[in-house]
Amino acid sequence: MPSTADAVQQRLKELESHLEQENPVLLSAVQSFRAIDEVAYATGVLQPNQTFSSQIPWWPLISVLGTFSAGKSTFINHYLGEKLQRTGNQAVDDRFTVVVYSADPISHSLPGVSLDSDPRFPFYQMSHDIAQVDASEDSGDGNRIDTYLQLKTCHSDRLRGKILIDSPGFDADAQRTTILRLTDHMIDLSDLVLVLFDARHPEPGAMRDTLQHLVRDTINRADSGKFLYILNQMDSAATEDNPEDVVAAWLRALGEAGLTAGRFYTIYSPDAGTTIADEHRRARFEKKRDEDLAEIYLRMERVEIERAYRIVAALRKTATDFSHSSMSLLQEAKRRWRRRTLVTETILLALCATAFMIWSLRAGHWHGLAYDPQWLDFFTTVSWGLWGLEGVVAVLVIGGHFTIRRLAALSVMPWLRGQVEKHDPPGDVIAAFRRNTRFWRTVLSGTPKGWRRKRRHAIDEVLQNCENYIQSLNERFTNPRGLPDKPRQAATPGNDTESVSA
Template sequence: MDLSSLKEQLRRENPLLVDAVAAFAKLDRVGGRLGILPKGGSFAQRIAWWPLIAVLGPFSAGKSTFINNYLGQPLQQTGTHAVDDTFTVICFTGEPEARVLPGVALDADLRFPFYKMSQELEKVEAGEGGRIDAYLKLKTCPSERVKGLILIDSPGFDADAQRTATLRITDYIMDLSDLVLVLFDANRPEPGAMRDTLHHLVAGTVNRKDSSKFLYILNRMDVTAREDSPEEVVGAWQRALAQHGLTAGKFYRIYSPEAALPIADEALCRRFESKRDKDLAEIHGRMAQVRVERSYRIVGTLEKMAREIEDGFVPRIRELCARWRRTTLRFDALFFGLALAVCVAAYVLAGLPAEGRFLPGWLSWVFDATWRVLAFAALVAAGAGFVHAKARALAEDRTRKALAREHPPGAMREALERALDRNTVWWRSIFPPEPAGWGQASRRRIREAVAGAEALVQALNDRYAHPSGARPDSPQTSNQTECGSTS
């Protein structure tokens, strides 16, 4: 799906975001001119246009059971052992029956969060891009609860044994999601045996700028309630999570009402049910809220990308160009200095010029005829051009190696490498003060994108916030406006 198709889809579902697509198109022109976007790429491809909720956690944490309970139907397979090793993207369908579609359905559709994921997998390991179906699948579901929403059920997470590609997809999902539910089995395995997994899912997320979108959940609390001392089990988890940065009391405690084991102690049963119902209500409330948060998230991402281009990429590209320029000039000085030394040596070895003449005999012969002067000048110019081209190439190679040392493999390094390619083409001078593609027109488009984002935030506020107590399109508001204009 291209941007025009996306605009048509949004025009039917959320017209306010149509302007966001147009603003992204402005950023695409700037990114394309700078070289930070690949040919045919778009910044709009880097976000999820539908509200996205990810469910992560280790094996047997009850992720699929939680999703089935939320949907109100047994869509996902459940079990105490690994029953699915792919990321399952769940979306609404108007058909009465659920369907399972291959990963390519996600890889080729801009609306979903895994657009062009095959290319990312290919970068991790050659040949993996063609195995997209081994990592992803799409399930449609007729449940009204998933209407206008995308759920992702992840395979059981084990940081010790997880493949690089799976870890990369997991991190990618955490970045894109509006809400991330991190589930742990409260009873198994013991928290102390999950140090690496806790480090990746807890320590790696609690200090993020978007840490508020992560909910940490102890699941299967009904099993814990059957222990002699359930408080000790919960306390062990509190200590384990606190060691990884999550303070005690910040996680939820739930279990499946349908799949729960009976709790013999009635008082304990009521206490556990009360806590479960309260926490489930809060979790489901947050899940419902993402439909509103999605619009703000997209607009916020638009403004963030615009500022990142001007305040992040452009200064970095300037620095790369300056480094390349300095290195080129050093090589020029070295090569032309050596050439000058060779010429002086040749001048001396050729013998002193004849009396009354400045040039040795062989050079005098060159300057005796115009055609020989022109040929000699062309030869010198060609030699100088070759030397300078060699200096540029060596300087570019050094700059590229320095870039590789400073930036790990990833989107940032690839973008900067493309920008460097744009600035080091043979016909471009080494002296322009600004990077290729950056000028008044690009600055204007950045300003327009930021202004558009701010206008969209105001429009969203007008839709959802009504300090006067009346909706902007209500008759009361209209009457107030008319009275105000009359007075």
């Protein structure tokens, strides 16, 4: 039976096989992740059954957010071309639903554990975070991963090669903290985020918390361009004397929340039962709806481009954080351990020497600045005469040394835990520190085990390759000079370019 580490490597091989034909640049990115893993294994920051590549979804990921009754499920059903999600004016589902393609025409719903245990999908090992949040809220349901997540399959061609996530409503649930934690995680992983609002309830005051989380907390992100803000169910405003006032009210609300730029869409479902009596108004609404839906769907279809850049950005962030955060913390922790151990031993040695001098003076074995040689002869005779005296002294010295080492390592732990919680570095820095302070590790070196020049150079090479990957992606998706298409180059680790077909 294969080990967990072998299973991880097998999944990476399968991923490489898939990407070999689809996107050679991402195939090279997998190999760069392997390079970081090898360094992390050597330094003890990562276990052999783990890989940094499992912390990101490799398939294009689209998330749909918003309040309940904002029409998220209706929007998804229309996009997929089948009624997969339940719809209604009230909250009909309080779980995150991850929708993936299946060749089976019959849709299947799978429990949350199917996502928690499979590194190919988002929310991998999210049960740990859920348990922490639930424990902090004293809810006692940290193991109820199925309460928050589910996986659904759908036989829709629009899902081929991508993953769609339908989120629960923000407004009324007993697990609000956990929902927001999962939402933040989902936003970070997503290549495209659709934020839907309900045109029937233009009441920004009542939605202050929602606007805070969906707008104010996202506009300052480096990837804010992946957010599309959509005012849904605009057909309900068709009966208003001036429906533009509804849009204006929402624009003011979003502006007050900090959104002063970006694309804002107004749509409603073509399958909606609302009938607009005025023919000219209906034509105007349908034209605007179709234009906006077409633009939204085009962004959804082109999400693979965002996915490619997102993965390279994640690779660069992992390499940078590993070098500048994980290894810097580990190196500083080991230096603190080394310094505290040596200083403590020096102080104890000085105290022992001082105590011996004081005892000798009081015993009369020192005469001014001259030491009595008779005392030296006496001490030598007694030492050689008492069997095992040297062994006892050696045991006391060695035992004291390892005790001091252990106590010094324990004294560094609170600082290290605080830094890990503050910076959230990749891998397990605490486990690596324990490994570096085991009794057979020397205390004289301040450099972590495995963090040699060759391995530091390997991380630098990954960062350099990231620049090459970006250039290859630019050449694949753009052609500023307007030259005829020709075979393009995809960077590979250890080899700057490799010819591939566009």
